[in-house]
C-alpha cells in the first residue's frame with residue numbers, strides 16, 4: 046500500500062527549486078504532487094512521481110541529494126469534519142504523524158487524498174485499515190493522476 | 192596482529208617491548224642541556240661561515256662567544272623558508288662543496304623548491320635518528336619493512352630506507368605506484384611494518400579490504416606514518432583497518448627530514464631528539480614562548496648538522512610541547528601532533544582556531560570528513576564564523592527534525608573542539624569549489640575589508 050516518495054535536499058537560495066523541476070521535465074517525468082518543508086537555511090522537497098527509480102537516477106546524475114521514503118495515501122471524506130474523523134482513527138490506532146500534505150488531485154464531493162508519513166508505514170497500513178481508514182494503492186493513485 | 196581492536200594510548204601497550212636504539216635517547220636532562228649548549232655554540236660558529244647567517248648574526252649583535260647558556264638561544268636571529276629561497280640553490284652551505292654527499296629538496300608547491308645538503312656525517316646522524324624512532328615504534332632486525340614513500344628529492348623515501356637498514360631489518364623499497372601492487376607485495380613478502388603517509392595507509396587498508404583481505408591476512412604489526420598532518424581519528428581508522436599499531440613521526444627537509452621527533456610505544460606525543468635539535472614553541476605573532484603545554488609555532492635549531500645548519504628555523508607547524516616525563520624513559524620533550532600551520536591560523540574573537548580543528552569536529556560527527564569551507568567576517572564589532580558543510584548522499588533524512596539534529600550535532604562538536612560558536616550551513620554536494628591539489632578551507636572576509 047505504500048507510496049514511494051522522493052525527498053530532495055535543497056539549499057535555500059534562488060533557483061534551487063527549478064533545478065529538480067527541470068531535470069525531471071527534461072526526462073519526461075511528471076510530478077504528481079509535491080510539498081516543501083524548509084528552514085531559513087535549507088529545505089526538503091518531497092515529490093511523488095510514477096517512475097520513482099528513474100526519477101531518482103536522473104536527479105542523482107544531476108548532483109541532487111535524494112532519498113526514497115514510504116508514505117501512505119489516505120482518502121478523506123470531502124466534507125466538513127472529514128479530516129477530523131480520519132485523524133481520530135489515527136489516534137485510535139495509536140499512530141503518530143511525522144508530517145502530511147495533500148495529493149494534488151481530488152474527487153470533488155467524494156474524497157480528498159492526503160499523504161501521511163508515519164513511523165512504520167507497513168504496520169500503520171494494516172492498523173488504519175482495521176480502523177476503517179480508506180488507503181489508496183499506488184496503482185489507483187497513479188490512475189487518478191491520469 | 193591477531194586483534195583488530197584499538198590499543199589504548201597513554202601507557203606502553205601490553206606485550207610491547209620498549210627498546211632504546213641509542214642510550215642517548217634517555218640522557219638525564221642536565222647532561223642533555225650541557226650537551227645542547229656545547230653543540231649550540233658549535234652550530235653558531237659553523238653557521239657564521241655562511242654569508243647570509245653571518246650578516247643576520249651581525250645584525251643581531253651575537254656571536255658564538257655570546258652563547259653562554261641555553262637562554263642565549265633567544266638572542267639568535269630567526270631563519271624562514273624565504274631565506275632558503277633567496278639563497279637558491281645552495282647558498283646556505285656551511286662546508287666546502289666537495290664535502291657534500293647528498294642533496295635533498297622540498298617540493299615547490301608554495302614557490303621555488305629549496306635544497307638541503309648532507310655531509311657523510313650528516314647522513315650518518317640522520318640514519319641514526321630514523322633508526323631510533325623506528326625501534327621506539329617496534330621495529331626489530333628480524334622484520335621486513337614495506338616503504339611506500341616515493342624515493343627522490345623528498346626526504347621521506349631515502350631517509351626511512353637507510354634507517355631501516357641501520358636497524359638491520361629488510362627493506363622493500365616499493366616506492367610509489369599502484370595500490371593493489373603494494374597490497375600484493377605486503378602480502379607476498381610478509382612485511383610486518385608499513386611506512387607511508389597516513390592518508391595512503393588508509394587507502395592501502397581500503398584496497399586490501401576491497402580485495403577481500405582481513406587485517407589478519409596480512410603480517411603487518413606496526414606502521415610509521417608521517418609527511419602530512421593527521422588526526423587521532425585517522426590513527427584509529429588505520430589501526431582498525433590494518434590491524435596494526437600506528438606511530439607518528441615528524442621532520443622536515445629544511446631541518447634534516449624525518450627523524451626530528453617520533454613516537455614511542457606510549458603514542459602520546461613524539462619525543463624530540465633533543466641531543467640533535469632544540470625546539471622552541473612560540474606564539475607566531477609575538478614570537479614569545481607560549482605558556483607551558485599550549486599550541487604554538489615550532490622553531491627548530493639544528494645542533495649537529497654540518498652541511499646546512501639552521502638557526503631558529505620557523506617551521507610554521509603548530510603543535511604543543513609536553514615536558515612531563517614519559518613512562519618509556521626517553522627524556523626528549525614530547526611534541527603533540529601538528530594541528531595546523533601558522534599561516535592557516537585564524538584568530539576568532541581572540542581565540543586561535545585552526546581549520547584542522549573544524550575538520551576534527553566533522554570527523555567526530557560521522558567517521559569521514561565532508562567537504563567544508565570556513566568563512567570569517569566581522570559584520571559589526573564581533574567576528575562571525577560560518578562553516579559550510581557539504582551534505583553527502585547518505586546524510587539526507589526525510590524528516591526535518593533529523594536534519595536539524597545533524598546540524599545541531601555539527602554545531603556542538605565544533606564548539607567542543609574550538610571553543611567557538613560557528614553558524615553551520617548545510618549545502619548541496621558539489622556546492623563548494625574544488626581546486627586541484629589542496630582544497631580551499633578558509634575565506635577570511637575581514638582581510639578583504641582591511642585591504
Ligand SMILES: [Zn+2]
Pocket residue numbers: 455456457462517518519520521
Ligand atoms: Zn615515551
